[in-house]
Amino acid sequence: MNFSVNFLRTNPAVKASAAFRRRGISIRHLAFTFAFSIALLTLYYNYLRHTVVPFPADVIHYPQETPEVWEARALQVKNAFLHAYHGYERFAFPKDELCPVSNGSIDNFNGWGVTAVDSLDTMLMMGLQPEYDRAMSAIHNMNFSLPINTRVPFFETVIRYLGGLLSAYAMTGDDILRTRADQLGTILAPAFNTSSGFPSFSVDTVRGTSNGPKFGGLAEIASYQMEYAYLGKITAKKEHVDRFTAATHNLHNAELRKYGGMYPMHWDLSSGQATDAHLSVGAASDSAHEYTLKQYLMTARQDTANLEMYLRFTSHVLNNLMFISPNRHLLYVTDSNLYRGGIRHTHSFEHLSCFLPGLLALGVHTLPLNHLEDVGLNFTELADDLLPEHKMGYEELASFNLTDLHLWAAEGLAQTCYLTYADQPTGLGPDIISMRSGGLYPEITWMEAMQEWKIKGRRGPPPGVGDKHPWAGDGNNTTDMLDREISIDRRDYYIRDSQYQLRPETVESLYILYRVTGDVKWRHRGWAIFQAIEREAKTPSGYANVKMVDTYHPEQRDVMPSYFLAETLKYLYLLFREEDIVPLDEWVFNTEAHPLPVFEWTKEEKEAYGIP
């Protein structure tokens, strides 16, 4: 009893309640005040906050270096390539990839020496004749033999090997490269033995049979059109041409009404229709979207079906998958999926998605986005067979100058890709981050912010586009967990996968943006990334994936993917070269950075192959 009395006397809640009562404040008053505050907060976060916030830019000075400085930087990239390739030759060739920490090797892509084949055109661009000649002697002896029951992954083999052979052929006209490409394209063809004509995951090249699940990821079933089209062109073989025309036909006729005109991630290889509603430009989807524009450009802008697909996919992304982060107003692209009858966004932002800004910039450079009637299209009519909300989205996009809009999207996204590197103590970018959005944080789509920016008189740069400094209060040098959490919170994202995998997508976009805009800031950002690679990823024999980019002195992983030589170093080299040695109007990069030449089908070819 005594205990209860004492408890009531000393309990702070009871004391506070008595004090309130003495002042004439009832529980109802308190409840009302509480509810009113919650309502105000909700209003603030969901409406006022993003209607009153402007989207200011930081003032950042990018020095105008002399051409000699940039050429010297290109030379440093060439030396990095030589370091990596010589390490591969010394410790791994003729196996697929070098293990750059242990000086071992690994056969992870059929064991045909993928690093050598993937590197051919980079060597040609860099003028590395001795290395090229040594690689070519292996290609002369290559017969693609394998033990029975080996599964050859179709997608990776096409983009790395076939793309590498075709690109080197385009640059040299050397017949042996065409012969090897033809042989490879032919032994991979059983992959197409599905009812839909979309390729299966892998091929047993000895038995001539296809393998793999009944369902395929979008990127894997729809990223070979460029390679097979060019292979058909240079071999004059209808069977190769048929592969890419079937893909275009399948994709163009797929039922996309409920997906807003964008291709979802998973497909049934029998019916040729999508099996989920997961919309993404990241892993398992990326290059299929990329090939819509690139196939159109490579075949001299004749293939309107691919142009339509590109415009539908980018329109859906601009309207529905791009968001602005709450504090720093970072522009990013994420995924959506159906969840309990509604649409949910993950707010993940993948390094793999960082190809998108480059693709958008390439579209700006090559397409008459504001005069699509010149290429026989009407922009808003592209949404005629979509749902009314999607049609409205097209009309909103059309209320802007489309060229400006696509370029702003490209610039804002590329800046965020770069900042995910610059924000880290290593200067290297994580593989996946999660943006703060939803819940207490407002979920602001980019187009909502753009409409508001327009209504308010277009003051300052468009949302997410103005220059931004890297995150200074990175919280990494504090052991106080709360400080760290607060800092990360204000940074607007946390890191979900902290590995830097030597991937190319960010520097690829920096390179294309530099060529399209001529703005040196893209070069400076690329230079910062190259220096970080030299500092953190270099090993005595090559370059290695880096484990935790958000820590000081991270460990390295014993992996050097062939795409580091085929793509990452190539794009950095091209970014710093003064001379534009791969003009974007004459060459189109496949998804593994192998440039293929723009070509036109002749009248006879069109008739023979049934190309419209």
Ligand code: DMJ
């Ligand atoms: C590369 O092999 C290709 O760019 C592919 O399309 C996806 N990503 C890897 C590198 O990140």
